Amino acid sequence: MGVARGLLLMSIPVLLVSLILAPYPKLVLGTWLGRWVEIGQALAKIFVFMVCVDVTRVHPQFDTLEYVTSEMRAASSSLTTADARLEKVINLVDDYGWNRGFLINVGDVKGQVLDQALRARRRDPQPLQLAVELGTFVGYGTLRMARVLNGSSTLITVDPSVMSYAIASSLYEQAGVRDQITMKKDFSYNTFRELKLQGKKIDALFIDHVKKFYLSDLKLALQLDLLAQNCVVVADNILSPGAPDYKSFMFSEEGRQLFKTEVHQLHVEYMPTWPDEVLVSTFLGAS
Numbered sequence: 001m002g003v004a005r006g007l008l009l010m011s012i013p014v015l016l017v018s019l020i021l022a023p024y025p026k027l028v029l030g031t032w033l034g035r036w037v038e039i040g041q042a043l044a045k046i047f048v049f050m051v052c053v054d055v056t057r058v059h060p061q062f063d064t065l066e067y068v069t070s071e072m073r074a075a076s077s078s079l080t081t082a083d084a085r086l087e088k089v090i091n092l093v094d095d096y097g098w099n100r101g102f103l104i105n106v107g108d109v110k111g112q113v114l115d116q117a118l119r120a121r122r123r124d125p126q127p128l129q130l131a132v133e134l135g136t137f138v139g140y141g142t143l144r145m146a147r148v149l150n151g152s153s154t155l156i157t158v159d160p161s162v163m164s165y166a167i168a169s170s171l172y173e174q175a176g177v178r179d180q181i182t183m184k185k186d187f188s189y190n191t192f193r194e195l196k197l198q199g200k201k202i203d204a205l206f207i208d209h210v211k212k213f214y215l216s217d218l219k220l221a222l223q224l225d226l227l228a229q230n231c232v233v234v235a236d237n238i239l240s241p242g243a244p245d246y247k248s249f250m251f252s253e254e255g256r257q258l259f260k261t262e263v264h265q266l267h268v269e270y271m272p273t274w275p276d277e278v279l280v281s282t283f284l285g286a287s
């Protein structure tokens with residue numbers, strides 16, 4: 001009796017998991033039965049993710065949003081200016097990265113290289129009209145860029161993840177800069193093609209998405225003639241996880257003709273003992 005009961009109880013989570021994971025029930029079971037399985041799946045998901053597992057606690061991006069929104073509410077009376085709100089959200093995300101969990105933002109140390117590169121580009125006589133970030137994640141890098149750009153340029157951030165789309169737009173709103181940022185829930189290369197069709201040129205590019213796409217996306221931008229003269233290209237995580245082919249290209253004969261590149265040797269976000277590099281390259285113009 002005890003064994004049978006145990007087996008029965010154990011079969012419940014197994015059934016739930018198989019129900020949740022079974023793909024395309026309508027294709028396999030037909031419209032009528034498939035629809036009932038879909039409803040079962042949806043109810044099981046609601047049960048698992050609303051009753052059993054608190055997603056906001058287990059998911060790092062949700063947990064960050066939870067932390068930032070509660071702290072912003074607590075601090076709201078002291079945050080009297082727009083700049084103060086933006087500053088506070090950036091600091092809270094860093095605080096989460098250093099003291100609560102770990103996040104894959106550019107972080108406050110390498111982030112200063114990004115800030116300086118954008119500031120230097122803003123001092124050019126040619127205006128900085130369009131800045132693009134590849135890889136949004138929770139929107140931390142975008143917030144740093146928005147702080148430097150101060151509403152003076154179009155700022156586009158690209159990420160195919162709907163989780164990033166939801167979390168980052170909430171953080172932008174908390175920071176009061178939602179209207180300064182254009183979000184593309186898409187892949188880097190699609191956004192490049194769209195910008196090409198619109199006849200746009202990029203003046204600042206922050207590359208921080210999938211490491212193995214750094215070089216191919218840079219080459220795509222070159223091929224589409226998307227980089228404006230003097231465009232500043234900042235690339236994070238050159239050592240960890242690493243984009244060695246991107247770095248080799250920048251220092252190859254071809255790369256040196258197209259870009260002037262500086263290497264900044266720092267450390268992985270929120271981990272002072274783990275080395276990392278940021279590359280800042282200025283586009284010299286098509287050869």
Ligand SMILES: C[S@@+](CC[C@H](N)C(=O)[O-])C[C@H]1O[C@@H](n2cnc3c(N)ncnc32)[C@H](O)[C@@H]1O
Nearest residue numbers: 105106135137140141158159161187188208209
């Ligand atoms: C390291 S995180 C970005 C961090 C962010 N730039 C910051 O500093 O706060 C990398 C992000 O790239 C996104 N990603 C993956 N493939 C992509 C693609 N093809 N184009 C743009 N983003 C992509 C991932 O979903 C992930 O959120």
Ligand SMILES: *[C@@H]1O[C@H](CO)[C@@H](O)[C@H](O)[C@H]1NC(C)=O
Nearest residue numbers: 083122147148149150151152
């Ligand atoms: C940011 O923009 C506002 C409004 O356009 C302007 O008043 C302010 O001086 C700018 N701040 C900086 C640091 O450029």
